[in-house]
Amino acid sequence: MASYDGYMPELPEVETIARALQTVLPTRVIRTFDVRLPKMFIHEGPEGVTRIIGAEVKKVERRGKVLLLRLSTGVTLLIHLKMTGQLIYRAKGQVKLAGGHPLPHVEGDLPGKTTHAIFTFDDGSELFFNDLRQFGYLKMVPDEDVSHVPIMARFGPEPLADDFTAEDFAALMTKRPQAKLKPLLLDQSFVAGLGNIYVDEALNLAKLHPLKRAGSLTHAQRKLLFSAIRTVLLRSLALGGTSDNTYVSIRGEKGDYLKEARVYHRTGEPCRECGTPIERLVVAGRGTHICPMCQAKPRERKRT
DNA sequence: CACTTGACCTGTCCGC
C-alpha cells in the first residue's frame, strides 16, 4: 500500500527546530547568504539579500508551521518547510552531525543537491536549507508587514497557548457545526499548526471518527478533543517530533514520536487499545488512519 | 459560503 512516506513538519517538529535555533542563532551576524534556487527566496522590491547580509539574528520564533527569524535590519525571514524541508545547523569545524551522515536526501557532505540556500555566520557556523520537493520557501518581509502576510493573517489560535482554553476551543467548534472533524482540524484558520499526523492521532485519542460533524459532538467530547490535541502535541514535543522519512532536527537527529504513534502510519497493525487492525481511508484527499472499533463511523443522513 | 480539486515537486514503490 502506502509507498513513499512523507514526514510533514507540523507544530512539534517546527517548534523543536525553532527552540534549537533560538539557542544558537541570536547575536550571530549573517556574513553570507547564498541562494542556489532563486524561487525558494521570496522578497519584495529590489534590495534582496542586502537586508540579510550583515544582519544580526535577534530572535527565532514559530507561528503555526512557520518559522520566523527576526533580524536586526527591520526584516523578518518567514521559513516554511512544507513537507520535506530541513534546516541543518553546523558549527565551525564540525565534521559529523549528531544524527550521523548521510541526512535523508542529502548524499555525502553538505551542501547536497537538495540544498537550496546557505547562511554563514560571523562565528563560522552555517545553516543549510534543504528541500527535496522544493515546496518550502524563505520569505523576507519588513517587520511591520509580517502580520499582514496572508498565511500569518489567517492563522487561528495556537493550540498550546496558555490562554487558549477548552472552553475557547469548544466555542470555536460550535461556529463550524457542519464541518467534518478532519478537514476542520487541518484548517490552519481554525487552529494553527496541526497537520495530517497529529489530527489522526488526536482524533484517535479522543475516540472520534474523522468524518464526524463538529456540531454532533457533546460538550464533553469537544473538551476531550481539545485535551487530546494538547496531549499528542506535548508528547511529540517531548520526543523531538515525528521522523517518518526526512524530518531531522537542526543537528540531524530524528524524532521518536513515530515509535509510539497510535494510528499514524500503522495501517494493519493492532490498535493499542483494543487490538483491532488500524484502517486507512481517504478523507479530504488525505491518507487517514483510524481504529474502526474505537472510532465509530457516524451515521450519515442522506440529503433529500 | 463551505467544501473539493488541482497545481506545485521529486523519489519510491508497484504493476506490467
Place this chain on the structure above:
DNA sequence: TGCGGACAGGTCAAGT
C-alpha cells in the same frame, strides 16, 4: 530490467 503511473501532503487558487 525498465517504464509509467500512483502516491506522499501544506498551502493556495480555482472550481462546484
